[in-house]
Amino acid sequence: MSNYQYIETIPQLEAACETLRLSPVLALDTEFMREKTYYARLCLIQIASEDQVYILDPLRLEHLQPLFELLYDPAILILLHAGRQDLELFYDLTGRIPAPVFDTQIAATLLGFADQIGYGALVEKVLGVQLDKSHARTDWAQRPLSEKQLAYAADDVVYLMQLYPEIDRRLKKLGREAWLTEDFAALSDPGLYQNDPAQSWQRVSGHGRLKPRQLAALQGLATWREQRAQQLDKPRKWILSDDVLLNLAQRLPDKPDKLAAIRGLPESVVRDYGDQLLEAIRQARTLPESELPQTRDRFIPDRDQELLIDSLLLYLKYLAYNSQISPATLANRKEIERLVRGERELALLKGWREHIAGQPMLDMLEGKTFIQIHNGQLQIQNAN
Template identity: 45%
Template sequence: MREVIVDNPEQLQQLCEELQAEYVLALDTEFLREKTYYAQLCLVQIATPHLIACIDPIQINDISPFLKILYDPQKLKVMHSARQDLEIFHDMTQQVPAPLFDTQIAATLLGYGDQLGYANLVEKMLGIKLAKTHTRTNWSHRPLGRGQIEYAMDDVRYLLQVYQIQTDALEKLGRSDWLQKDFAALTDPQLYRQSMEDLWQKVRGANTLKGVQLAVLQRLAYWREQQAVEKNRPRRWILRDDLLLEIARQMPQTPAALTQIPGHDAYLQKNADTIVALVEQGKAMPKSQWPTTSKFTRLTPEQEAKVDLLMAVVRTRAAQAHVTPSVLANRKELECLVQGNKPCSVMRGWRAELVGNELQAILEGDRHVYLDSGQIKVQTE
């Protein structure tokens, strides 16, 4: 298989012309985001049955010819644990490459377990052990060493083989269509867009606040996000979660009072007037507009028993289908199902077909569960 390093526009154009004839592309990226808000794309790896290419976006300012190939709806993109990689391309274009096949998700339907890493999947499916020597490397440093290049190429070298084996196995099991909704959800741009008004929910410890404190937190989290985006710096570099919480809890009315909060830093001092103004904005918000946290409702003993029963059915159906139970539903989802609080993933797509509809029928009394020679059975009334 031919290996290519693409680090100038002429090579990129030549590669893109070659990729025009391909309909299935293995794809991976290397990136950094420790010091930035947006991930810094450092390398793009592409594989076809004939070549492996590493595109260097640090050396090539404009990779739009490749993006045109990537966003071609006639080309299937094969990836492993694709979400973070897709987020990078979404941030670049506000769109997500599609269609997609994610080998990590497919592995869950083939009995390989949940959230299996690429190296472990390759070893289990192909018997090939991949090196992990550059897992924590600095991909923005140039020039890249040969070991780094080999590591990066290995991330796509076996993807198409894994994809072919998985698609054949899914076809034999009659599960070829089961994952289409999962893949479509990953390529929905809305997945990578967040409501600025709801950013307070991402603040660790937000559930310890209440009432007007949450309104203040909402204003502070909104401002912090704007600052992080504008400066392309991590949120925590603007204002740490613990400081956001303490400001919202104490609601200081003056810059002097603000700087009395333990752990305050230079950035907080520099923006003290703005932060105090944000506190006042939050306090002035009408009560009807205050955000609220989800109230935890403890299950009754009867509901706990129902969850235990449903969990037993999930485990049984998972064993029969050779998938891990958590792929179908975890206990928290079953608690929601029993309480009727919100739609659960187990009631959508292939999960509903495999077990979700059955669980709902059990709750509604249309089916009942019994033991037969130590085996859990579900009987239709």
């Protein structure tokens, strides 16, 4: 069971941050709840150096300013595992992201571990320690938390501090430590966490089936839903479900009685916000053809393209195997289809992925190399 100090007053927080500031590397994790809110509710913050572990209680602390000053110190490296949601919390609180950061989940993919490996699995494989999973579904907003719950939370940073030097050592042995620079810089980019309501339609499941005018309506309706969810701090699907948004966009009702006939649309929404929904639809109805959003044609590969895609996927597995990296870390079938279609703004063609697989696959597409099977072994031959 990990030893830790529980922080619930500002003097305690200030003292902890002064101690932590002496360390060039800190491990960070959070516990939060968001099942009933739009914005995640920060319930616990775990932070550790090599010899100190603190658990901060943001539900009892009046503010977190000393912590922010610590986390945003560019001289301190912040360790996380699958840290995007943790970083999003701090962006929502301050509009800023800590940097530099090191994410052990991302780094593990360069060491041959499975794509998106969990923290417990990585700790077990690298350190040989099996973590207690009995408190994984704890309601972290409850108070008081038990000693076992707090010790479980502390373990999330205790072993993170132990993982980092071993993962860093293995990366350096393979000469891959610099490969992660772009990935970690992207993780600290505030643009990754900016939630623009005008772009929320892209998250609506099934939007690719809509015609241009229907898509215009969906954009307006989804923007309204996102803004409403933010204002009320409620999950967006509590405002309106994706199915209802799609139904509204497809049917384009122009009168209150037609709006009320939409299946699944709550009467209370029709009563309180019907005018706003009809206005969003009216704007889409009257939008000139030239201003309608263009839907991306669904890519249906022909027989030759299917063979090419299958060959590239086989090549991807070969390249991944040679580099001892999970193929899913490099690309999936959808991205290979986009590559064959002619798209070039792909993660596969950036950074270390381009070096390992992107450029070799482009060479094959351009006819510079080809695959040959000899004695059951895949071989790459130059075209000349």
